[in-house]
Amino acid sequence: MKEKNSTAVVNKQIDEMKRYSIVLALVIPLLVMVLIKSFTTGHFRSDASKWAESSINQTNLIMQEQLKSLEEKPLMVILDEGKAIPDEVGETVNIPARTLLEKDNQKKLRAHTGSIVLVSADPAISAKIWMLLNQMGYKKLYILTDSTDNEVLKYKFRPDTGTVPEL
């Protein structure tokens, strides 16, 4: 008798579930899509501002003499075509900026567990590449710089007190 009752209850629940099948058919694919989008690698990390913090306090800039103080030997990434620097402080690879996201080059970067140091004669290129890789989730990423005053104005403004303002 008891078994009969429990079977009836289960059947009743299955019937009711069938009534809600449309809701479930909508919710479950939606959940799967959200999960895929959330955990897909290869896109950018969430919270750009948190990742970009070191560019605000400029701790992402490193000078040649500071390279030796890094815990592990860094991977020096030369972003300018045809340029090379001696392997004094770490492993050196020449990856022109345009080809940086090609699969092989990404493998090289991902395979390196220590710091990555970007090297370019053009600070604008290093800056763009740094932010791009940073937002993709690369940690311990630096820009090699030859001076600490890249964002310092090298000239002084001299006001002309004789001018008449026109508003």
Next chain:
Amino acid sequence: MNTRQNLSAILVLLGIILAFLPLSGKYSLREKPDKLLSEVLDEKTCFTADQVARFVVTEDSTVQLIDLRSAEEFKRFSIPGAINIPYNELMALDLESYLNRDVRSIFYSNGDYQSGYALIIARGLGYKNCFVMKGGLNEWYNLVMNSRFSGETITARENALFETRTKARRMFTELNSMPDSLKARYRESKEIERKKLDGGCE
């Protein structure tokens, strides 16, 4: 538990899962990395100091200069017509009201780093009309403020360039030589103009 309770439990559970998911926030770059890379490495995303000087002289309303230096530095001097969004506040602000317009937004700072970072952030967030002034204010000083002609003959092109630089230098010096109160009034009037162009109210 009946089916309705079961479903409610499932939906609550889903809600909890969604709440803890690392969903793309407001300030997460959305553009595809390879597309973004080719865009920002394109020379078309850079304006020279001379091109910016021409925009300043002609008071080009299709261009908005964005000074990424600190508010203090901006208060001391800036390129005429520029607005200030300090780089450290860039991602805390609602960029929609600054960048999502038909005008071209040109970032500049003293050098190339901050404008380079800002370009990736802005274009990565989908603001396609963003550019940088190559070399920043250091290059502006080098080309425009310290421009001197020292030859005997001058071509028409050189003459036009020199005139633009001279006019831009004069405008820069006039604006930044004003007392702070007048400078503030000038910037307010520019802000009102910007809002008008943006279709907003004063």
